[in-house]
Amino acid sequence: MMELIKNKEYLVRIFDVNENGFGVGKIDDFIVFVDGAIYDETVLIKLVKVKKSFGYGKLLKIVRTSPVRTEPVCDVFKRCGGCCFQHIDYSAQLKLKSKFVKDALERIGGFRDIQVLNTIGMENPYNYRNKAQFPVGVFDGKLAFGFYQPRSHNIVNVSNCVIQNTVNEKIISVFKDFMTRFNIKPYDEKNHSGIVRHIVTRVGSVTGEVMVCVVINGKKLPHTDALVESLREISRISTIVINYNSVRTNAVLGSDISIIYGKGFIYDYIGEFKFEISPLSFFQVNSVQTCVLYQIALDFAGLRGDETVIDAYCGIGTISLFLSKKAKFVFGVEIVPQAVENAVKNARINNVSNIRFILGKSEEVIPVLCESQGVIPDVLVLDPPRKGCDIKLIEMILEVLPPKIVYVSCNPSTLARDLRLMSENYNISKVQPVDMFCFTGHVETVVLLTKYRK
Ligand SMILES: C[S@@+](CC[C@H](N)C(=O)[O-])C[C@H]1O[C@@H](n2cnc3c(N)ncnc32)[C@H](O)[C@@H]1O
CATH class of the missing domain: 2.40.50.140 (Nucleic acid-binding proteins)
Structure with a gap:
């Protein structure tokens, strides 16, 4: 060489x-x-x-030049670390995403000749995000609200992000005026000083309700009355909360919240179901594609009405509710207390009674459900965070051997690792990627696993 x-x-x-x-x-x-x-x-x-x-x-x-090269629509593309595919034609991005899934299944999972379906994309792949997290700091000597540069914590000012909801521009503008007027310092990571760390927003795509969450270092944000007054001028703001995070950490949110305006949560719909969403609860960031994703999960589950389903990593009970309309009974398991509170309320709001939510780790709760309480799941839904399933949960699955598993994953690598662990007992029947994160390298995948007859 x-x-x-x-x-x-x-x-x-x-x-x-x-x-x-x-x-x-x-x-x-x-x-x-x-x-x-x-x-x-x-x-x-x-x-x-x-x-x-x-x-x-x-x-x-x-x-x-590649035939799939296209002009990025965003003026900070490559300076901002949010998107990495704006220079590639959208249909080519979708093909790449199916390939990422296939590559991971082959390389990490050891699966050969596996069929990965075409990634389901969006008709309009812009302004799709219902959640934004803007770090606040100083860049080039000026107050900066935006996103981190690739592989750094320098903040690039972004006022009109093409994948975010447009209401964020107005919210950021209010914060700029507020912090300048009252001389409120942004957080400085190096010295662990200053107050405002992040502005997190959530927008109900159907209800239009907007939640603003100000993440602060310390215990007090001064002049909140003035902030509330200015934010309320933006018509769709329905609640404003403060989140306290005084730890030297990359995690955006701390665990404590106080409400300074409104009810402390927003409502939104996915399909026919209405959901209450709190600042600390997980909610899929792309509402349009979430509906597509859940419908695939429901189709893969192939329910007839007499099944017991366990929805592991259930969040605020979104997939659980979708499944409940076709199943006999659904158990949802989730580790975040606020999310379980939301889930219980969500079942009530939607008049669903064939459902129970349990607070705890899936790897601890589900063995107790199956082994001590005699629950025999016909279908197990897995939708873990990026790190994938805990090994104890996989070991339990291999003992209980539910006939069908629907695995929803946001990380092809951990998906492939977990599928490999189950491959002696389960056949991969279908692999369907869905584009939930247009213009980024992320892809969501739904996999149907069916137990081998022995
Ligand atoms: C990718 S989200 C999926 C949530 C939900 N299925 C949805 O579609 O909105 C993963 C969820 O797992 C929860 N979680 C993380 N670790 C967990 C564990 N060990 N046991 C149970 N839930 C966990 C997170 O809080 C989060 O709500």
Whole structure:
């Protein structure tokens, strides 16, 4: 293999794109990742990092352009770390996402020749997010509200993000005026000083209700009356809360909340169901695609009306309620107390009685349900966070062996790892990716697992 020299320029043919938006090419047998390059392109790069078998190149010039390259609509694309695919045509993004899932299932799961269906995309992939988290800080000596730059905590000012709800522009503008007028300092990570850390917003896509959550360092946000007055001028604001997070951490939210205006939660609908959503509860960020996702989960579950279903990692009971209309009884298990409170209320609001929500870890609660309380699940739904299922839960599954498992995953790598652990007993019958996070490298996947007959 030829010797590669850092800071030297090379011409590279790109043959793939990874989840971070890096084109993948080769110089000889040496793999080079080039931020912003796309397959079917030939690019001139400067080699900026050289490892043993791979390196990173800085894109200098596109010599041959990929047919799927398109003009990014956002003016801070690449400076902001939010999106990584705005330079790629939307239908090509969807194909890439199916490929990411297939690659993970093959590479990590060890599954060969697995059929992954085409990723279901959105008709309009813009302004789809119902939740925004704006870090607040100082950048270039000025107050900054926006998103972190890629791989850093520098904040890029973003006032009109194309994947967020447009109401956020008005909210950010109110905070800029408020903090300037009363000289309220943004949080400084390095010195652990200042007050305002994040502005988190949630918008009900059907109800239009808006929740504003101000995350602060310390115990007091001064002049809240003035803040409430200004925010209320934005017509759709229905509740404003303060979240207290005084820990040196990357986690956005702390565990304590106080309500300074309204009821402390918003309502929204997914399909026919109405949901109460609190600041600390998980709620899927793309309401339009959530409806699609849950319908697939329901179809995969193939319920006839006499089944017992366990919905592990149930959040505020969204999938559980969808399943309840076709099942005999549904148990939902969730670790966050506020989410379980929401779930119980959500069942009541929707007049659903064939359902019970249990607070606790799935890996601890479900073994007790199945082994001590004699519950025999016909269908088990798994929708864990990015880290996937706890090994104790997988061990329990392999003992109880429910006939069907519907696995909903937001991380193809941990999905593949968990499926591999179950592969001796379960056949992967269907794999359906759904684009919940347009223009980013993330993809949601629903998998149907059916138990082998032995
Ligand atoms: C990806 S979300 C899915 C929530 C819900 N199914 C939905 O579609 O909105 C994962 C949920 O698992 C919860 N969670 C995390 N670890 C858990 C555990 N060990 N046991 C039970 N729930 C857990 C989180 O609080 C979160 O609500």
